[in-house]
Amino acid sequence: xxxxxxxxxxxxxxxxxxxxxxxxxxxxxxxxxxxxxxxxxxxxxxxxxxxxxxxxxxxxxxxxxxxxxxxxxxxxxxxxxxxxxxxxxxxxxxxxxxxxxxxxxxxxxxxxxxxxxxxxxxxxxxxxxxxxxxxxxxxxxxxxxxxxxxxxxxxxxxxxxxxxxxxxxxxxxxxxxxxxxxxxxxxxxxxxxxxxxxxxxxxxxxxxxxxxxxxxxxxxxxxxxxxxxxxxxxxxxxxxxxxxxxxxxxxxxxxxxxxxxxxxxxxxxxxxxxxxxxxxxxxxxxxxxxxxxxxxxxxxxxxxxxxxxxxxxxxxxxxxxxxxxxxxxxxxxxxxxxxxxxxxxxxxxxxxxxxxxxxxxxxxxxxxxxxxxxxxx
Numbered sequence: 076x077x078x079x080x081x082x083x084x085x086x087x088x089x090x091x092x093x094x095x096x097x098x099x100x101x102x103x104x105x106x107x108x109x110x111x112x113x114x115x116x117x118x119x120x121x122x123x124x125x126x127x128x129x130x131x132x133x134x135x136x137x138x139x140x141x142x143x144x145x146x147x148x149x150x151x152x153x154x155x156x157x158x159x160x161x162x163x164x165x166x167x168x169x170x171x172x173x174x175x176x177x178x179x180x181x182x183x184x185x186x187x188x189x190x191x192x193x194x195x196x197x198x199x200x201x202x203x204x205x206x207x208x209x210x211x212x213x214x215x216x217x218x219x220x221x222x223x224x225x226x227x228x229x230x231x232x233x234x235x236x237x238x239x240x241x242x243x244x245x246x247x248x249x250x251x252x253x254x255x256x257x258x259x260x261x262x263x264x265x266x267x268x269x270x271x272x273x274x275x276x277x278x279x280x281x282x283x284x285x286x287x288x289x290x291x292x293x294x295x296x297x298x299x300x301x302x303x304x305x306x307x308x309x310x311x312x313x314x315x316x317x318x319x320x321x322x323x324x325x326x327x328x329x330x331x332x333x334x335x336x337x338x339x340x341x342x343x344x345x346x347x348x349x350x351x352x353x354x355x356x357x358x359x360x361x362x363x364x365x366x367x368x369x370x371x372x373x374x375x376x377x378x379x380x381x382x383x384x385x386x387x388x389x390x391x392x393x394x395x396x397x398x399x400x401x402x403x404x405x406x407x408x409x410x411x412x413x414x415x416x417x418x419x420x421x422x423x424x425x426x427x428x429x430x431x432x433x434x435x436x437x438x439x440x441x442x443x444x445x446x447x448x449x450x451x452x
Contacts, residue, residue: 080170080275082149082372084108089147089169091140091161092154093122093129095417095427096348096364099356100153101125103364109372114143121418137164144168151326151371153347155182156227172275172325172371173346180322181344184225184256194321196314196341199333200259210243213257220259224252231292231425236260265334266342267301268351269315272366272376275325279316280366280376282359284308285351286438287331293425296446297351298386298438299358303334310339318344326370327363350389350427354441357413357432358385383434386441388449390429395422405451406431411441412448 082088084107090097093115101111101122113126116133123129128146132139135158144150144165151172162175180190185203192198202213204222214220214237222243224233235246237257266289270282286301287294301308311332318341319328329349331342348363356362361369361377369376394401403414416429431448435441 080149080373082170083374084372086110086148086372087112087127087146088368088372089143089150089165090114090122090126091134091143091150091152091157091165093117093120093126094153095121095419095429096153097122098125098417099353099364099415100151100348100367103362104368107365107368109368110147112143112147114139119420124418134158135161137161140165141168144171149371151367152178155346170275170371173328174323174325177322177324177346181346182226184223184343185254186225187344188256190322191318191341191344194318196318197339199261199335199340199342202257203254204247204257205254207244207247210237210247210257211240214238214243215240217257217259220257222246222250222257223255224250225255231289234292261333261335261340263333263335265301265303266331267303267311267334268297268329268331268349269311270349270352270355270363271315271319271324271328271330272363272370272379273319273324273326273328274370274376275373277320278376279319280379281312281316282352282355282363282379283381284311285354287351291425293391294350294389296386296388296442297354298442299352299354299384300381300438302438307334307337307339314339314341322346327367353415353430354385354387354432355379356415357434358383358441384436384438384441385432385434386438386445387430387432388445389427390416390431390449390452391424392422392426392428393424394452395428396424401452403452406448409433409444409448409451411435411444 087110093113098121114130140161219238266287283300333340433444
């Protein structure tokens with residue numbers, strides 16, 4: 076299927092994945108006049124109420140991917156864990172954006188690291204590991220490290236910190252994988268991310284750099300713009316655009332980076348909307364979700380101008396496990412606060428249930444606002 080296909084409003088978009096990112100993408104697509112069909116293994120996934128049709132199937136179901144592609148004009152995704160055969164089946168019928176080649180590069184951390192290295196992207200010290208002995212050797216060479224599964228890990232899952240080589244065997248057993256990467260633990264000054272949108276013809280748009288804070292490997296809050304030196308922000312932006320272009324991504328590419336002293340190091344990439352840019356809904360002229368629709372449909376990209384500094388704080392299922400349910404009224408009493416819930420019925424601990432967002436005169440004030448609202452829950 077040739078990729079140079081424009082998909083105008085009124086057509087139908089297929090989404091591989093119906094989680095919260097799919098839900099918010101579907102809402103943006105609806106606002107622009109598109110129909111939406113979704114494939115997801117969960118019959119009660121967050122995107123279900125927004126979709127014209129939900130195909131309940133696993134991400135390796137070739138017949139289901141074929142059925143989805145046969146009823147839409149373009150396919151995109153909100154999750155990387157789509158089987159290559161399913162992507163190939165869909166791509167034989169309609170454009171799939173981003174392409175399977177993008178996912179093949181990103182889905183395996185070892186492959187992604189090798190690709191980034193080949194692009195001369197700055198990386199922290201790492202080693203590919205395939206056994207407990209490899210882990211022990213890596214920690215002996217690198218010092219305290221994070222041992223990460225090559226695929227499937229997210230939100231702090233699929234990784235273990237190892238401070239001593241003698242602990243490597245237990246860490247490897249805990250992960251239960253056949254290969255992964257050992258990444259040297261770094262003394263970070265800041266964590267940032269950059270989001271690039273790219274059309275099939277190569278036109279790009281890039282958002283202001285976001286500053287992020289993780290707790291237990293999971294994003295707790297993010298602020299836009301990042302309070303970093305302009306030269307560092309320009310460097311991060313140029314690097315992100317260069318990598319998105321080299322990868323040939325169509326849609327969105329989020330790149331997480333570490334600031335270590337005056338160094339900028341790439342952590343990892345995601346070819347989809349990203350949790351650290353949910354505040355583009357309130358803060359930017361075009362949200363990341365509308366931008367994804369524009370990019371994969373080959374429409375002119377929207378302005379990424381920052382209208383007002385913004386921040387988000389994630390709402391995890393833990394908030395539902397106290398002596399009383401979350402007090403949303405108290406949180407929303409903080410002026411400038413907005414609530415986004417994802418429609419998930421089961422509030423498991425550490426599960427992302429939604430987020431609070433807010434805007435203010437500057438990013439730090441916006442961060443303080445959403446954290447104050449979060450504390451009221």
